[in-house]
Each structure stands twice: as C-alpha cells, then as structure tokens.
Amino acid sequence: MPAEVELLVMEMGRKARAASRLLAGLTTVQRNAALLAMADALESARTEILAANALDVAAAEAAPLSRAAIDRLRLDENRLSAMASAIRDVARLPDPVGEILSERERPNGLKIAKVRTPIGVVGIIYESRPNVTADAAVLCVKTGNAVLLRGGSESFQSNKAIAAALRDGCSRAGLPADAVQLVSVTDRAAVRALAQMDEFLDVIVPRGGHALIRAVVEHARMPVIKHYHGLCIVYVHDPCDIPMAARIAVNSKCQRPGVCNAMETLLVHQNVAADFFQAAQEGFVAHAVEMRADARAARLLTDAGYPLVTAAREEDWTTEFLERILAVKIVDSLTEAVGHINSFGSHHSDAIVTTDAAAAEAFLAAVDSAAVYWNASTRFTDGGEFGFGAEIGISTDKLPARGPMGLEELTTYKYIVRGTGQIRE
Amino acid sequence: MPAEVELLVMEMGRKARAASRLLAGLTTVQRNAALLAMADALESARTEILAANALDVAAAEAAPLSRAAIDRLRLDENRLSAMASAIRDVARLPDPVGEILSERERPNGLKIAKVRTPIGVVGIIYESRPNVTADAAVLCVKTGNAVLLRGGSESFQSNKAIAAALRDGCSRAGLPADAVQLVSVTDRAAVRALAQMDEFLDVIVPRGGHALIRAVVEHARMPVIKHYHGLCIVYVHDPCDIPMAARIAVNSKCQRPGVCNAMETLLVHQNVAADFFQAAQEGFVAHAVEMRADARAARLLTDAGYPLVTAAREEDWTTEFLERILAVKIVDSLTEAVGHINSFGSHHSDAIVTTDAAAAEAFLAAVDSAAVYWNASTRFTDGGEFGFGAEIGISTDKLPARGPMGLEELTTYKYIVRGTGQIRE
Numbered sequence: 001m002p003a004e005v006e007l008l009v010m011e012m013g014r015k016a017r018a019a020s021r022l023l024a025g026l027t028t029v030q031r032n033a034a035l036l037a038m039a040d041a042l043e044s045a046r047t048e049i050l051a052a053n054a055l056d057v058a059a060a061e062a063a064p065l066s067r068a069a070i071d072r073l074r075l076d077e078n079r080l081s082a083m084a085s086a087i088r089d090v091a092r093l094p095d096p097v098g099e100i101l102s103e104r105e106r107p108n109g110l111k112i113a114k115v116r117t118p119i120g121v122v123g124i125i126y127e128s129r130p131n132v133t134a135d136a137a138v139l140c141v142k143t144g145n146a147v148l149l150r151g152g153s154e155s156f157q158s159n160k161a162i163a164a165a166l167r168d169g170c171s172r173a174g175l176p177a178d179a180v181q182l183v184s185v186t187d188r189a190a191v192r193a194l195a196q197m198d199e200f201l202d203v204i205v206p207r208g209g210h211a212l213i214r215a216v217v218e219h220a221r222m223p224v225i226k227h228y229h230g231l232c233i234v235y236v237h238d239p240c241d242i243p244m245a246a247r248i249a250v251n252s253k254c255q256r257p258g259v260c261n262a263m264e265t266l267l268v269h270q271n272v273a274a275d276f277f278q279a280a281q282e283g284f285v286a287h288a289v290e291m292r293a294d295a296r297a298a299r300l301l302t303d304a305g306y307p308l309v310t311a312a313r314e315e316d317w318t319t320e321f322l323e324r325i326l327a328v329k330i331v332d333s334l335t336e337a338v339g340h341i342n343s344f345g346s347h348h349s350d351a352i353v354t355t356d357a358a359a360a361e362a363f364l365a366a367v368d369s370a371a372v373y374w375n376a377s378t379r380f381t382d383g384g385e386f387g388f389g390a391e392i393g394i395s396t397d398k399l400p401a402r403g404p405m406g407l408e409e410l411t412t413y414k415y416i417v418r419g420t421g422q423i424r425e
Numbered sequence: 426m427p428a429e430v431e432l433l434v435m436e437m438g439r440k441a442r443a444a445s446r447l448l449a450g451l452t453t454v455q456r457n458a459a460l461l462a463m464a465d466a467l468e469s470a471r472t473e474i475l476a477a478n479a480l481d482v483a484a485a486e487a488a489p490l491s492r493a494a495i496d497r498l499r500l501d502e503n504r505l506s507a508m509a510s511a512i513r514d515v516a517r518l519p520d521p522v523g524e525i526l527s528e529r530e531r532p533n534g535l536k537i538a539k540v541r542t543p544i545g546v547v548g549i550i551y552e553s554r555p556n557v558t559a560d561a562a563v564l565c566v567k568t569g570n571a572v573l574l575r576g577g578s579e580s581f582q583s584n585k586a587i588a589a590a591l592r593d594g595c596s597r598a599g600l601p602a603d604a605v606q607l608v609s610v611t612d613r614a615a616v617r618a619l620a621q622m623d624e625f626l627d628v629i630v631p632r633g634g635h636a637l638i639r640a641v642v643e644h645a646r647m648p649v650i651k652h653y654h655g656l657c658i659v660y661v662h663d664p665c666d667i668p669m670a671a672r673i674a675v676n677s678k679c680q681r682p683g684v685c686n687a688m689e690t691l692l693v694h695q696n697v698a699a700d701f702f703q704a705a706q707e708g709f710v711a712h713a714v715e716m717r718a719d720a721r722a723a724r725l726l727t728d729a730g731y732p733l734v735t736a737a738r739e740e741d742w743t744t745e746f747l748e749r750i751l752a753v754k755i756v757d758s759l760t761e762a763v764g765h766i767n768s769f770g771s772h773h774s775d776a777i778v779t780t781d782a783a784a785a786e787a788f789l790a791a792v793d794s795a796a797v798y799w800n801a802s803t804r805f806t807d808g809g810e811f812g813f814g815a816e817i818g819i820s821t822d823k824l825p826a827r828g829p830m831g832l833e834e835l836t837t838y839k840y841i842v843r844g845t846g847q848i849r850e
Contacts, residue, residue: 421672424805
C-alpha cells in the first residue's frame with residue numbers, strides 16, 4: 001500500500017482518537033446542541049453543497065452511471081432540508097450513552113454497574129450516497145464517537161462539502177471538528193489502511209458490494225460489522241390466508257427489488273400452492289417478475305397463467321438477484337422450509353405466512369436470521385421501520401450487532417465498580 | 426497450511442454447525458439436564474481422566490515446565506470433583522437464551538421483540554489448563570452453542586479424556602456429541618484453519634500470549650474476542666484514606682502478580698505520596714516488589730526505606746510485568762492521572778482510591794476501561810467475582826463483549842416480528 005496513504009489515514013486516526021476522548025466527556029445536552037449546530041451549518045452551506053453535488057452529478061452523467069445511481073447521488077433543496085431535519089430528529093432521540101444496563105451488589109459490598117459508553121472511533125466505508133455522510137456522522141456524534149468516513153468516489157465532492165459543513169457545526173458548538181473526518185483518498189489503499197489501523201479505530205462498518213466487504217474482512221484487525229445484501233425468503237404455509245400471503249409475497253419481492261430486505265426465494269406448501277399462485281398472479285405479473293421454479297412449481301405457475309417461468313438451476317437458490325427475478329420452490333412441510341432457509345438463506349430477514357400460531361412460533365424459533373416475520377413483509381427490516389429513528393446500516397453478522405443498527409449499536413459498555421476498600425483474599 | 430489440517434477442521438466445523446442447529450431448538454430444561462449428565466460423566470470417567478493427566482504431567486516434568494505451569498496442569502480427585510460441581514452450579518444459573526431484551530409495537534401494528542439467541546458455533550483457543558476444557562464446553566452448551574475447543578499441547582491427553590467424557594454426557598442426555606469437539610491438532614496450522622473458517626464458526630476466543638492472539642487477529646474472518654493480559658493502573662488521589670490506599674495497592678499488585686487484573690503501574694498524587702509510601706512499605710517489601718520509579722517517586726521511596734528502587738525507563742510505563750515489579754509515578758492532578766491511564770494503560774481494569782466522591786465520579790467517567798474501580802482492588806475483575814457464576818474469559822476488546830464474559834456474552838439476539846398482514850407502502 002502506498003506509504004503516503006497509510007500515513008494520511010494514521011494521522012486522521014490519531015486526531016479521531018483525541019477527539020473521541022473529548023466527545024466521551026460531553027453531556028447529552030452538549031452532544032445534542034452540536035447536532036443542532038450541524039443541522040444549521042448544513043443549511044447555511046446549501047450553496048456550496050449543491051455546487052459540489054452538481055460536479056459529482058455532471059461526472060456521473062458523463063461516465064455514464066445508471067439513472068438510479070445518479071438519482072441516489074443527486075441533491076436538491078428539498079433533499080438538503082430533509083437531511084437537516086433528519087439531524088434534528090436524531091437530536092430529539094433518547095441518548096443511550098450513560099444508560100445503566102444492570103446493577104448488582106456483591107456479598108462483599110462491591111456495587112457493580114454496567115453502563116453504556118461510546119465505542120470510541122468508528123470507521124464507515126459506504127457507497128455513493130451523500131446522505132450517508134450526514135447520517136453516519138450525526139449518529140456517531142450523538143453517541144459520543146468520533147467517525148472516519150470513507151465514501152465512494154462518485155460522491156466525493158458532495159461528501160467533502162457536507163463533511164466541511166458538519167465539521168463547522170461541531171466547531172461552533174465547541175466540539176473538536178475532528179469528531180468528523182472524511183478520508184480524501186477514495187481508492188482501495190485507504191480501505192486497507194483503515195482496516196489495519198487497530199490502534200486508532202475501534203470498529204469498521206463496510207457497506208457495499210461483496211468485493212469491498214471481503215477486502216475489509218481479509219485485512220481488518222478490529223471488529224467488522226458487515227452490511228451485506230440479503231437473500232430473504234418468504235414461506236407460505238398451509239393453512240394460511242391466501243390473499244394475505246399473496247399481498248406479502250408480492251410486496252416483499254416487488255416494492256423495491258434492489259434492496260437487501262427484498263425477497264429472493266419463495267417457498268410454498270404443496271397444499272396451498274395452486275390457490276396461492278392464482279391469488280398472487282396479478283401482482284407478480286404486473287411487476288413482470290421472472291419465476292425460476294422447481295418442476296412442481298413450474299407446472300402450477302404455468303397453469304396459473306404466469307408468462308415468465310423458467311426451470312430453476314441449482315445456483316438460483318443461492319443467488320441474490322436484486323432484480324425482478326424470483327426462485328420458487330414447492331415444499332412438503334414446515335421442517336423442509338426451515339431447513340431450506342437455514343441452509344440457503346443469508347440469515348437476514350425471512351417470513352412465514354400462516355394462520356397456524358403453533359407453526360408460526362416453531363418457525364420464528366427455528367429460523368436463524370436477524371429478523372424473522374410472521375404475517376408481514378420482509379421489507380420492514382430497517383432502522384426507521386423498527387422505530388430506531390435512524391440507522392447506520394443493517395448488520396448481516398451475528399456479532400457485535402445484528403440486524404438494523406441504530407444508536408444503541410454504536411455503544412459499548414463498561415463496568416463501574418464502587419467499593420469501600422475491598423481487597424481480594 | 427497443511428491441507429489435511431484444513432480438511433479436518435472443516436469437517437469438525439460442519440458437524441458443529443449441524444449440532445448447533447439441534448442445540449438451538451432445545452428447551453432450558455433439556456440443556457440443563459445435559460449439563461448434569463456431563464457432570465456425572467466426568468465423575469464416571471475419573472480413572473481415565475486421571476490416567477491421561479498423569480501422562481501430561483510426566484511429559485511436563487520431563488520437559489521441564491515451571492512448577493507453576495505443572496501445578497495448573499495437574500488434576501486430582503479433588504480438582505475433578507470441583508470441576509463436576511462447577512458444572513452443576515452452571516446448570517443452576519438462569520438461562521439467558523430466550524430472554525426478551527426489548528419489545529415495541531409500531532404504529533402499523535407490527536410487534537417487534539428483540540430476543541436473546543445462541544450465537545451458533547464458538548471456537549476457543551486456550552492455554553494448557555484442563556479445567557478450561559470443561560468450563561468452556563459447559564458454558565457453550567448451557568447457552569445452546571456448539572463449541573470447538575483447541576487447548577494447548579501440554580494438556581492434550583487430559584483435554585482428550587475430559588472432552589470424551591463431556592461428549593458422552595451429551596449423548597446420554599440425547600444431545601449430539603458434536604456439541605463438544607476437541608481439535609486434535611495442537612500446532613498453529615489448526616489455529617489458522619479455525620480462524621479462516623467463517624462458514625462454520627461464528628466467533629473465536631483466543632486466550633493466551635500475544636503471538637497467538639496476533640496470529641488469530643491476522644487471519645480471522647469472524648469476530649474475535651481477545652483475552653489479552655492487562656496493564657492495570659491504580660491511582661492514589663488526594664484526599665484519600667491512606668491505610669485503605671495502601672491495602673488496595675498492595676493487594677492489586679501482590680495477591681497474584683501473574684494475572685491480567687494485577688496492577689502494573691501505580692500513580693500517586695504528590696500531596697499524599699510520602700504518607701502513602703510509608704503506609705504501603707510493609708506490604709510491598711514483604712512481597713519483595715521491585716519499584717521502577719520516576720525521579721520524584723524514587724526519592725520518596727528511598728526515604729521510606731524501600732530496598733528495591735530503580736529508575737523507571739520509558740518502556741516500564743507500557744510493560745505488563747506479570748511479576749513482582751511495579752512502575753511508580755508521582756502525578757500532580759487527577760487530569761494527569763486519567764491522561765496517563767488512557768494513554769498507557771490497556772483499558773482492562775483501573776482504580777482510583779480517594780475520599781472525594783466528585784473526583785471519583787470524574788475518574789470513573791473519564792477512564793476508558795472495561796472495569797473502573799473506586800476504592801477497591803483491580804483484582805476483582807473476573808466472572809466469579811462479578812457474580813456471573815462462570816466465565817469464558819475476560820475480553821480486552823470493546824466489541825462484541827467487554828470485560829468478564831459469562832453466559833450472556835455467549836448469546837446474540839434476533840428480532841421476532843409478528844404481524845397481521847402488514848406490507849410496506
């Protein structure tokens with residue numbers, strides 16, 4: 001790795017560590033005041049941010065990037081106002097730092113309290129969405145953490161302008177500006193330098209494609225919280241409310257097919273398959289979903305008038321299509337469905353649709369995923385929908401966080417022990 | 426790495442994953458029954474275990490290992506009974522699995538419960554202490570996890586006999602024997618194979634020297650919970666109860682100098698230094714502690730009649746002596762003490778001794794360590810002393826666990842979402 005990138009990132013890490021010590025000593029009121037100052041600064045820097053964003057958008061159009069990618073990149077007055085208003089919402093959320101998680105008194109009189117604390121320095125590597133720059137910075141400052149942001153190159157000018165405004169807000173509120181730092185190197189060397197800097201970085205959150213996440217995991221010397229895509233599965237059990245099952249399946253697949261909590265595989269109990277496929281036909285066909293079906297499902301789907309039915313190949317059961325393609329399989333039992341989900345799913349979000357409460361509870365207990373649903377769409381797995389107010393990502397790991405990550409997931413804890421002179425005999 | 430080691434470890438991982446699926450489906454009663462069967466099996470295999478242990482001890486004496494190491498290795502009737510009885514104690518502890526950590530109902534009627542679940546498969550790499558084989562296996566089975574044990578070579582025969590008994594207990598209770606597996610390869614190739622096997626291993630806990638932990642961190646593709654030594658610091662503030670300060674300092678250093686929660690550096694406020702050194706003289710001298718002191722401390726220590734005083738070198742402030750050597754420094758303020766601890770300590774266990782409650786609370790808030798003490802010895806940082814009933818180690822990381830790790834730290838969680846047909850608009 002180029003030595004200058006390593007030195008640059010190390011220097012940022014050193015500053016972040018120093019800033020984190022100061023942040024950890026602030027009160028809730030001080031941290032929330034900083035958030036409000038950051039929101040104000042973002043609005044004051046409106047002209048600069050939109051000008052910087054116009055450069056990114058022009059480059060993306062020349063590249064050219066896809067229309068969807070350019071749309072995610074583009075900022076306007078409304079989106080900037082929404083960013084500022086989201087920051088003010090986070091300021092109003094309860095502060096997890098300082099929360100007493102448990103308290104116990106030992107027979108020798110020692111009083112042991114387990115108390116939530118900031119983690120220290122958080123590193124986030126993310127795709128080209130300028131709003132993540134603000135979201136991540138604000139969640140970290142709220143929880144008393146310093147943050148190192150490394151956004152995608154396509155949104156670099158926007159990120160730089162946003163980070164400058166946020167740093168300005170920190171300074172005005174009396175916080176160190178280095179609470180928020182944007183890594184100015186957007187190539188892979190910076191990713192590797194961050195991943196190896198365990199002295200100054202306490203956790204790293206890669207959001208993005210498999211290659212990026214694999215690179216971070218290979219090199220990281222600190223905890224990694226992976227934000228992978230998901231291979232989510234909906235299982236339609238017998239008995240079930242067929243129209244409900246159809247609504248949930250179509251919503252899970254079609255409402256936004258390119259995201260991690262969209263359905264990729266559909267399992268249907270043989271007893272209800274014909275009726276279910278009939279009921280869901282209109283919805284799936286309206287969204288032009290291609291069905292990659294096992295032999296039994298293919299027959300029933302064709303009978304039900306689905307136009308796009310092909311034979312599923314082995315790899316379809318392990319593919320995150322992230323588009324209007326669905327793997328479909330008939331199963332003979334709940335046990336078979338659970339076995340398939342635990343073996344082929346990605347342990348992200350999986351659902352059962354049934355009117356049988358005992359079967360539902362067995363499914364909820366047995367499926368080893370971050371979120372398991374009974375009679376609801378898998379699309380609800382995110383911080384906002386879960387009521388966390390904000391999220392820094394959705395963890396596809398089991399540790400140190402699982403599922404949507406809000407403010408609590410940006411904290412650790414320490415044990416505070418108060419004694420009266422106890423020594424160990 | 427030798428391919429056969431990799432294949433062997435992979436095959437164990439595959440079996441552990443399958444066993445973990447069955448374990449996760451068991452009730453509290455079933456898992457506790459298995460623990461009691463494991464305790465019985467350990468007692469039934471008394472003869473085989475002691476015979477195997479005799480082989481390890483004979484090899485250790487021939488090597489020769491230190492007397493302390495041989496003592497840690499040696500089993501007898503009493504120690505085996507204590508192991509069995511410790512297992513029965515763990516069976517009586519509350520079951521964290523299934524605990525509802527939080528519940529919320531969303532405006533759309535979705536009910537979201539955050540519920541503790543097993544992690545899955547836990548890997549533990551540990552030093553040559555046969556009792557860890559039983560402790561780790563039992564804590565994992567209690568929490569519904571399968572475990573891969575990789576103990577040190579010096580205790581291999583003992584570990585093999587203990588693991589065989591524990592597996593036998595699992596089988597008798599109707600659990601898969603592969604809930605508990607001992608890796609039969611004791612060289613570093615097995616460590617690397619474990620660390621890279623993220624498909625079948627969800628977390629890895631290395632306990633041991635720096636070289637081992639560094640090797641695991643370099644290769645690991647799953648979360649690592651490091652169990653390092655500690656550089657613990659006691660700060661004697663002005664004002665304080667001088668006899669109490671002396672008792673706590675001597676206990677923190679001398680009660681068991683070779684362990685991770687023993688004091689390595691002592692900071693003393695200048696105003697109380699002369700009196701404190703006087704009061705602590707008898708205790709430190711009785712234990713023949715060598716003082717590596719800064720210039721001011723050296724003068725006062727010599728005046729107080731300490732026989733073993735040398736000038737501290739720069740590296741003494743960052744050294745975990747793990748023996749009867751102590752770095753000693755005079756400070757001028759609480760702020761200086763906190764700065765020293767956060768910069769030079771290992772964030773394990775640090776203490777302040779003072780009668781000033783405000784100063785104590787400032788210290789407890791500002792010191793960024795797993796355990797922070799006011800008026801008590803640092804030696805209390807362990808699972809037993811914290812009232813966890815048992816521990817799998819003491820984490821020197823901030824994530825995913827921090828400080829002593831008991832049963833709760835062997836769990837993760839999932840979100841169970843119960844709906845009535847909700848879809849995302």
